[in-house]
Amino acid sequence: MNSFQENSLLSILGKLTDSLILNLIFLISCIPVITIGASCTAFYYTTHKVLRHDRSYVLREYIRAWKGDFKQATICWLVFLVLGGILGADCYVMFLLFQAGHSYGSVYVFFGILLTVVILWMVYAFAYLARFQNRIKEILKNSGAMMFIHFPKTLILLLILGAAAFAIWSIPLLVFLVPVLAVWFIEVLLESVFVKYMREEDRKAEME
Numbered sequence: 171m172n173s174f175q176e177n178s179l180l181s182i183l184g185k186l187t188d189s190l191i192l193n194l195i196f197l198i199s200c201i202p203v204i205t206i207g208a209s210c211t212a213f214y215y216t217t218h219k220v221l222r223h224d225r226s227y228v229l230r231e232y233i234r235a236w237k238g239d240f241k242q243a244t245i246c247w248l249v250f251l252v253l254g255g256i257l258g259a260d261c262y263v264m265f266l267l268f269q270a271g272h273s274y275g276s277v278y279v280f281f282g283i284l285l286t287v288v289i290l291w292m293v294y295a296f297a298y299l300a301r302f303q304n305r306i307k308e309i310l311k312n313s314g315a316m317m318f319i320h321f322p323k324t325l326i327l328l329l330i331l332g333a334a335a336f337a338i339w340s341i342p343l344l345v346f347l348v349p350v351l352a353v354w355f356i357e358v359l360l361e362s363v364f365v366k367y368m369r370e371e372d373r374k375a376e377m378e
Contacts, residue, residue: 212232
């Protein structure tokens with residue numbers, strides 16, 4: 171094996187190790203539940219900066235992003251948690267009524283669609299927060315607008331999330347690998363959206 175192959179193999183192994191470590195840190199930091207927003211934001215930020223662009227170290231950047239965005243990410247998370255909880259409860263109740271034979275129970279499909287929209291909006295919002303500095307109101311408004319403006323990519327995002335959820339549901343142990351794989355794909359997808367809203371100097375800095 172020549173030096174080029176050795177370096178390539180070491181690079182791949184290093185990237186795999188970093189990915190597994192990041193995934194584990196993410197899962198641990200989500201355990202308190204209230205911290206899920208900050209954890210998702212730090213997860214995306216670290217994937218972008220360290221895994222994709224080989225800058226700095228996983229643990230250092232994750233902690234820095236987690237602490238730096240904690241307040242805003244937690245407030246956003248609580249907003250989405252309330253919305254998702256209400257829609258989820260409505261969907262469940264209507265589905266039970268539908269199963270009981272009540273025709274109006276079929277409205278559970280509508281609530282299910284709204285719940286899906288909230289989940290997609292949440293992914294956009296945490297990724298947006300990881301990449302842009304703004305007030306909470308603007309974070310929610312801009313991320314929601316991007317979700318609809320770039321609807322074809324939002325559909326791809328839905329497929330990624332659906333595939334990840336199905337994989338974990340089928341084989342629960344994949345929870346230690348699938349989330350970081352999903353975020354890899356999500357990062358590539360959403361960065362193609364975010365770059366359209368970056369200033370020219372910021373885009374040049376990213377390329378450098």
